[in-house]
Amino acid sequence: MRVRFPHWTVLAAVLLTAVAAVAPAQEENGDGEPEGAPADTTAVGQEEAPDHTVPFRIQVATPLRPTYKLTYGRDQDASSWEHSFGFRQRVSERISFQASSLISVRSTEVLSRENRQERWSAGLDASITSAVGMAVRLNRTTQSDVRNQGSSSEVRSFREKETADVSTSYSKTLLSGIATTLNMTAGLEKNRYADVQSRGAAQSIAASVGYNPTPGVKGSVTYSGRHSLLDSEQGALSSTDESESHSLGANVDYTWKTSTLNVNLARSRSANEYPKEQQKERREQENDSASVKGTFKPLPGLDLTLGYDYSRSGMSYALEPSRRSVLSSRAVNAGVTYTFAGVRLSSQLASDVKRNEYTNEQTGNSYGQSLVFNANRDFGTRVKVGFTGRMTLYSHHFDDTVRNDQDRDLYDREATLQIDYNPRNDLLTSLALRVREDQLIYIRTSRTGDNRRAQTFSLRPSVTKVFSKTFSASQRYELTADYTLYTFNDAKNFLVRNLGVTTEARWSGTRKLDLTVSHRYVAQDEGSYVTGSDGIARYGKNSERDDHTMKATLRYRLFDAIGIEASQSYSVSQRWTIVDGGRRLSWERHDTSLTGKASVDYKLEDGTTLKASVARTDRDATSLVERLRRVWDVSLSIDKAF
């Protein structure tokens, strides 16, 4: 195993520190934290990835104050533990020591799995001058996931990463309006995952120059780069993998009276080498982007925004050239807000063109256009009216229409009218009307059999009556009709109708006692919606369904610290099929549940917090599996500051 340490980085870091130590500085360097934190080893994309943020943030000057946090949760399927501990101690006037750890374990008994994550970190921070800082960091992160532990069918996956870094930072603002920052890090890295092991050195540098010559004009240029050289092994493969990335960005902000102009330019390039199936893979990526955005106020009450965005990204793989892609996009957007005769009007228009280049027949263009319009008006203090209209069109055009017949347009339109009317302080009413149409249009005749429109009409009135300070009641109605209309096959047309009524009463007997009772009724029917030979579309009902749900919840606060909650619900669902004009019961389902819950949220004078809750649900329902009939849900969290 060879490790090539970056001589140029260390030399530069030492030189920079020496020079900066004798140079006068005018401004403190933030909190002195070095950049280039090690990459997280959390399994990417998995469910409920835990937050590894170190749970403390203590300044250098504060005395020793370790914190410990314990979290425990359990339900019928899984249990989880999380411990985190951290402290930061000032060693001398300019040096502080910090350490933290986090251990998280989640066991899922149903699937016989255990997921464990650990993160350990320790470091020394030194403030050489007010502008220059240095730090040494050690980090170790591991994650493992084990199925069927201890059995012959055990499967184990893991990932481990260890790093040791030295970093230095420099920050200075000159009276001429120029601000500079520079961060450099060099260190060693060791990785283990699947059947891959690698170790080597990594260096990174980040620099920025900001210029603020006059009020209203700001500009900055930033650069960041990273380089690593790792000796890797995977089976018979032994290779030296070199990875590097560079990104350069520039930003200009210009403000003149009430108008602003913002310009952003960025370019980045990276190349990563790593072992894959006992060969060296090299992934190369390039990104360019530019954006211009302006806001203007040409008239009192009139706001305009205009924007243009361009981006291009390309990716290629040495071992799998078929995965090469180049995606480019150009987009313009405009917005206007105006108040006229008490009506607040706003509108946004956006249009984009994307070019997607792949190595197969997925290559093509896509076009997107959207228009949104809003109007709001208050009539006195008791009536508010709002209208929203939206149109969106996405269009996919593929180059090879012979081998790829999925050219299509997706066209959505929607209009919503909302009226809130409060005739008295104790009577609140509202009405919402919504019309929506989603259209799917395949272009090629091999696909047009799927062309259809989904039309939805909905009406939602509601009323709330406040009878007294302790008692109020409300009722909400929902009526919807949902049509599916095929362009070339109207025999498949379909209609779904819904009626929903929710009635709720709430009583607050005392400041500590609260009772809510509700009932929800939903009736749904559906069937074909076919045009007859006389040209009239008729609805032929196929089935009906009724759902009733009653729920009562009682909440009480004991000793101003413990929350007690008891709730009971009962629901019944019935479905009928329509046969010869009559109803025949298809199925009937019942569901009843009783839940008791106690929770506490307590804070001591020293800042220690305790949160705990225990809930037990007993449920009886048609077709419910046994393990869901009696369920405990327990959670505990202690956050202790010593």
Place this chain on the structure above:
Amino acid sequence: MATRLATVVALAMCLLVCGCILSPRDPDGPPDGGATNWETPITTLIVLQNLAAAMDRESSSNYRDCFTEDYRFHVDPQDSLDAGQEAEQMFADWTRADEEYATSRIFVDAAEISVAFTTVLQPDETQPETCRQVDYTLAVTWQSGPHVNEEIIYRGRASLWMRRSDSGRWAIFRWVDRRMGGTNRTWGALRGDYRG
């Protein structure tokens, strides 16, 4: 006042012009092939049937319609760990657009696809959101890629969290993928191969 009125009229004209720009294309003509067996998803079971039918007929839009706009896919942790350096590209922040894109690319490489679901945990469709847990078997006969002319079986267990829309349509808003016993790869791992 006249200036304001002129501005409003100009804005209204702009909106009308913009509205005219948004006109979709006309199809080439009536179908010369069959249609996907797509039904209005008024139950969670129909969502699965639509999903299977869209895979069978390789219909990208019908497949997309099985998912909500805020859909997220969560891969099995072992699939993610085993992806090593490519886990970020393959699985991070998986949305409905990723789902549609990856599946469209699978359609290009696949000659034949069939999928079967076995329900493990029944959903509670009286609730606005519910979970239907299924074991799936996805069979793909490839026409390009590393397994040309081979039928590969992908198996796994999916917790499909579905939401009922205001008008009564169900769609998947969260897919939590888990490996099952045996050597078969999961559908989630296959998706990751085709993401980027």
